[in-house]
Amino acid sequence: MLTLESVKGWYGSTQALFGVNLRVPPGKTVALVGTNGAGKTTTLRAILGAVRTEGSVRVDDVDISAKPTHRRVNDHHISVVHEGRGLLSQLSVLENLTVGANRAQRARIDEVLDLFPALQGRTHQKVSLLSGGQQQMVALGRALLRDPKYLLLDEPGLGLAPVVIDEIYRYIAELCSRGMGVLLVEQSVARAASVADELVLLRVGTVDRVIDTTDSAQVDQLVADAFGVHH
């Protein structure tokens, strides 16, 4: 379980999180939704230790909140795909997948490529020559090569065609079914509801509501709310 308890976060002297509580169980997808500036990305950064925080972040009952980012990622098996993907555009698919990976992780390359047939046969192409969806697959692949227990995804569908987003989310569902816990930032409440087990609505840096996506009345209410409007 990835657990946040009373997590506060700051950018310099500006407070962006005011006590976020959150649980991501293994094998489940939790989606963070909310208006622009609600604190979704900052919550991911707080988990990674990329902003100054107070409160507790735990992975499988170990408190990681005092650890630096690289220890959180490497020792506690958290992988992240940032908004905008963070790929090295002049390097090949293979180089992007394996940059910074250790030997054991490199050994998993075929397993990861098996997940993404669209990348097979393109491993030596520069990523700048790939479509947006293919680039997102490289970014996901790079995160998966680390064999994460918990995967953090910041708007994986940003800028992609709906059919490509569907494909990306199919991969994510497959990974979840293998036991990975996924914490997802998604602008579209309707899409989040279709892929996640739970929706966490953030408002001004706090959790406003947690909705089980099997509760369709509550989901419909949220989609109908101003918060549910895609902006």
Ligand SMILES: Nc1ncnc2c1ncn2[C@@H]1O[C@H](COP(=O)(O)OP(=O)(O)OP(=O)(O)O)[C@@H](O)[C@H]1O
């Ligand atoms: N680098 C930064 N420096 C200062 N303040 C920031 C920084 N990044 C975000 N903030 C502030 O922190 C708050 C939360 O921002 P955050 O990016 O987490 O929101 P979000 O819910 O992810 O929004 P969006 O949907 O627009 O990506 C906002 O008030 C924002 O202005």
